[in-house]
Amino acid sequence: MASDLLHADETPHKEHGEALWLWVFVSAIAVLFLVGYRSREILDNLLGEVYGGWLMSDGYRNYRAYKNRLRCWAHLLRKAKGLEDSLVQEARRFGTQTTELLEMLMEAIYRAREGPGTNLAPQYQGRLDAYRAVCERAKGSSHEKTRALAVEFLNDWEAIFRVLENPHWPLPHNEAERALRHWVILRRISYGTRTMVGSRSFALLASIIDTCRKRKVSPWPYLAEVIARGRRGQEAPVLPAPA
Numbered sequence: 001m002a003s004d005l006l007h008a009d010e011t012p013h014k015e016h017g018e019a020l021w022l023w024v025f026v027s028a029i030a031v032l033f034l035v036g037y038r039s040r041e042i043l044d045n046l047l048g049e050v051y052g053g054w055l056m057s058d059g060y061r062n063y064r065a066y067k068n069r070l071r072c073w074a075h076l077l078r079k080a081k082g083l084e085d086s087l088v089q090e091a092r093r094f095g096t097q098t099t100e101l102l103e104m105l106m107e108a109i110y111r112a113r114e115g116p117g118t119n120l121a122p123q124y125q126g127r128l129d130a131y132r133a134v135c136e137r138a139k140g141s142s143h144e145k146t147r148a149l150a151v152e153f154l155n156d157w158e159a160i161f162r163v164l165e166n167p168h169w170p171l172p173h174n175e176a177e178r179a180l181r182h183w184v185i186l187r188r189i190s191y192g193t194r195t196m197v198g199s200r201s202f203a204l205l206a207s208i209i210d211t212c213r214k215r216k217v218s219p220w221p222y223l224a225e226v227i228a229r230g231r232r233g234q235e236a237p238v239l240p241a242p243a
Contacts, residue, residue: 004028005070005169006047007056008063009176010038011184014192015199022183022203026175029242031210033183035199040065056173059152064159071159074172077102079149091146094138098149101131105164112167120164128161179210208239215242 006027013022013035023034023042036042040062047055047066056070057063080102083095104127108120121128138150153160163169183206193199205223212219217240226236 005054005056006051007170007173007176007179008043009058009173009180010060011180013187013199015196016192016194020199022180022187024176024179026179026210026214029211029215031179031207031214033179033203033206033210035193035203054169056170056176058173059156061155064155069156069159070162070169070173071156072171072173073102073106073160073163074174076149076152076160079145079152083145083149086143086145088143088146090138090141091143094134094141094146094150097131097134098153101127105161106171109163109167109171117166117168120167121161124164132157211239215240217243 006025008023008025010021010023013020015035020035021038023036025032025034025046032046034042034046038060043062043065049065051066051068054068054070055063055066056072058072058075063069077099080095080098083091084099086092086095105120105124108124112118112120132154135150135153138146139154141147141150163171193202208223209219212222222237222240229236
């Protein structure tokens with residue numbers, strides 16, 4: 001699946017009561033859904049061992065195998081703000097330090113987007129070095145969530161702060177989250193799928209519908225043509241081109 005920037009996300013999905021995951025991969029002109037285990041195998045089958053584009057993801061550890069990766073800041077900011085509400089002073093302090101750094105950098109990134117997108121990394125290297133030292137101390141914290149967030153930053157350091165090199169890259173992976181949203185609502189209504197064939201059909205239909213939406217064409221004439229050709233024993237037509 002070729003793309004300069006690919007957004008990936010996953011959410012729980014049940015198949016006849018079995019705990020699986022609904023994966024989504026969103027490029028500029030295509031959306032692909034898959035139902036399966038939350039494993040490296042899914043990523044290897046789709047992207048291969050070496051993916052040539054940029055991958056925007058959350059902190060799931062199997063994404064770390066891909067060097068050209070960007071991290072969603074929304075997840076990190078939510079966790080930091082959660083620590084700010086902690087009853088533990090150490091956690092509040094680390095949450096505040098993290099929130100202040102991310103919000104300061106976000107303002108700088110938004111300002112840079114108004115121009116050609118100058119590399120901001122050299123300008124903020126000192127602040128990043130100081131914050132890394134904070135994370136190194138916090139990873140030994142006795143407070144579980146403080147420790148977990150510090151380790152998450154250290155594990156994904158380059159993926160998190162790479163956006164400073166090109167401020168026009170996205171900060172959140174909203175594309176993937178938006179693609180999942182209405183299918184998550186359907187999951188809550190239907191309680192998932194019942195069979196492997198049902199899961200595959202669901203993922204295929206969701207992929208077609210959202211790819212057509214991405215290309216700004218209606219999916220329904222295309223699906224009608226697929227059904228008509230299927231009844232005649234003919235192959236399905238190719239997906240509509242972007243409008």
